[in-house]
Amino acid sequence: MNNEQVKTLKNNAFKIWAIIATSIGLIMLAVLLIKIGMDGLHRLSFDFFTALPSRRPEQAGILTALVGTLWVMVTTAVFAIPIGIGAGIYLEEYARKGWWSSFLEINISNLAGVPSIIYGLLGLEIFVRTLHLGQSILSGSLTLSLLILPIVIVSTREAIKTVPSTMREASYALGASKWQTIWMQMLPAASGGIMTGIILALSRAIGETAPLIVVGALMYVPFVPKSVFDSFTVLPIQIYNWVSRPQAGFIINAAAAIIVLMLITILMNGAAVILRNRWQNRVKW
Amino acid sequence: MSNIKKTSTKRQSEIVSAESTTAINEKLLGKNPSKPMKKIEIKNVHCWYGDFHVLRDIEMAVDPNTVTALIGPSGCGKTTFLRIFNRMNDLIEGFRLEGEVMIDKKDIFSRELRVNELRKKVGMVFQKPNPFPKSIFENVAYGLRVNGITNKKIIAETVEHSLKQSALWGEVKDKLHKNALGLSGGQQQRLCIARAIAIEPSIILMDEPTSALDPISNSKIEELIYDLKQKYTILIVTHNMQQAARVSDRTAFFYLGDLVEFDETKTIFTNPKNEKTQNYITGRFG
Numbered sequence: 001m002n003n004e005q006v007k008t009l010k011n012n013a014f015k016i017w018a019i020i021a022t023s024i025g026l027i028m029l030a031v032l033l034i035k036i037g038m039d040g041l042h043r044l045s046f047d048f049f050t051a052l053p054s055r056r057p058e059q060a061g062i063l064t065a066l067v068g069t070l071w072v073m074v075t076t077a078v079f080a081i082p083i084g085i086g087a088g089i090y091l092e093e094y095a096r097k098g099w100w101s102s103f104l105e106i107n108i109s110n111l112a113g114v115p116s117i118i119y120g121l122l123g124l125e126i127f128v129r130t131l132h133l134g135q136s137i138l139s140g141s142l143t144l145s146l147l148i149l150p151i152v153i154v155s156t157r158e159a160i161k162t163v164p165s166t167m168r169e170a171s172y173a174l175g176a177s178k179w180q181t182i183w184m185q186m187l188p189a190a191s192g193g194i195m196t197g198i199i200l201a202l203s204r205a206i207g208e209t210a211p212l213i214v215v216g217a218l219m220y221v222p223f224v225p226k227s228v229f230d231s232f233t234v235l236p237i238q239i240y241n242w243v244s245r246p247q248a249g250f251i252i253n254a255a256a257a258i259i260v261l262m263l264i265t266i267l268m269n270g271a272a273v274i275l276r277n278r279w280q281n282r283v284k285w
Numbered sequence: 286m287s288n289i290k291k292t293s294t295k296r297q298s299e300i301v302s303a304e305s306t307t308a309i310n311e312k313l314l315g316k317n318p319s320k321p322m323k324k325i326e327i328k329n330v331h332c333w334y335g336d337f338h339v340l341r342d343i344e345m346a347v348d349p350n351t352v353t354a355l356i357g358p359s360g361c362g363k364t365t366f367l368r369i370f371n372r373m374n375d376l377i378e379g380f381r382l383e384g385e386v387m388i389d390k391k392d393i394f395s396r397e398l399r400v401n402e403l404r405k406k407v408g409m410v411f412q413k414p415n416p417f418p419k420s421i422f423e424n425v426a427y428g429l430r431v432n433g434i435t436n437k438k439i440i441a442e443t444v445e446h447s448l449k450q451s452a453l454w455g456e457v458k459d460k461l462h463k464n465a466l467g468l469s470g471g472q473q474q475r476l477c478i479a480r481a482i483a484i485e486p487s488i489i490l491m492d493e494p495t496s497a498l499d500p501i502s503n504s505k506i507e508e509l510i511y512d513l514k515q516k517y518t519i520l521i522v523t524h525n526m527q528q529a530a531r532v533s534d535r536t537a538f539f540y541l542g543d544l545v546e547f548d549e550t551k552t553i554f555t556n557p558k559n560e561k562t563q564n565y566i567t568g569r570f571g
Contacts, residue, residue: 096378097378164415166411166413166415167415167417168376169373169376169411169415170411170415170416170417170477170480171417171427171431172373172376172404173371173373173404173408173409173411173481174404174405174408174427174428174431174432174480174481174484175401175402175404175405175428175431175432175484176401176427176428176431177401177431180431184427184430184431185417189418
């Protein structure tokens, strides 16, 4: 074998390895989707969405979990969005660049990597016990807000960074204050990136189970929550609950609920991609 | 600040033409039109970026309604010099200035003059056209909006007036609500000029306004500068010797942080006193 042949061989070997690596991920996902679809698709019906949980699998539905998920998502967004954007603006526009801002930056990035159960323990201690908010939607949402804040903060900063500094200068040169410049130029120009970050953060929160179990989301909620102080359950916990039951019927229910949860996540991620593309097309510096 | 704000809101209904806005500016900054005086006077000005001494002992006086060209090789401090007058250098960390900078006999670094008020009076056009990613109309209206003007009729009239003054009205009047980023480079730069003059400054700073433009746009902007001189005092940084010779009344030559020579443009280009100036304008270095 001469030198050229070795080169070609190496080239092809590398290509095949890359294809196999990609396929493994895709095949696993496809197997999962097909299995779940075969198990659960036939269980999806109008009743499945409107029925309360039940001891009999064929009568049980996801109404309380779905409503609980919606409550938790909306409340989490209410807390995490303003605080996350505010902190992102502070770090990017106001904080002096120095050891302090680097210190904050490193810590925020680290927070994004802390296991979610740790946030659950924090929420249990602060919100449930110290602030006496109980095992409520409020406690759960505040905990999830903490969990996704780093993502919102980092994406806000990144989005603001992409706005060229000439925009900032042009605004200041017209006599605009810092607040006006941020509010009327920087945020609108960065809004696409910020929204993408928020949606991705929320779609992470929607799948979280561990911190909510710690905070005290219930396995079995026979009523629809009416306010943020009610106890609650969410889809992932409902799924976890059903999967751990011995009856085969509940396994089918779990598969159907997984399909619902997956559809919600895909819709949210899709919206994030569309927003990002529209934003990139609209703004050409 | 609250006083100024109050005056301008109370007076808002009266702002119908350019003249009355100018009158407010004059009242605010104590300009007395009956007595001719220097528009800009600076003395013993030194600037630093950290330890780097970027401008050394600059002294200069500029008459109203003139065009002053600032020339010199890259890195000589002329852009820094230009950005003193709207205090744009303040945005740069580590920037420090010593000395006296007076506009209309008022110290621009005094505590009584807020930097936003100064920037309303001293407009700026940047090297690269930088319209906001908004409609043409909103680009020009932005300066009015941030300065507290909300009357729609006044805003619409001022936008039209400013676009006419910057010789852009004919080209954009049918697409005022289209995104400004769709305009050509030359049109964008004239839009930036319209945006700057909409808030009726009395000084306009231009930082190489035509360096990113084609020759036709270039000559349009130069004609515009000539027209704008009737109402405004203009300082322009340029690397183009012909441009300096064509548009300016006086020319200042900067070299390595020193103001080497400042004189009538004609004198600078035909009979410079300093050898460095001579070498620079004849293209021997730079």
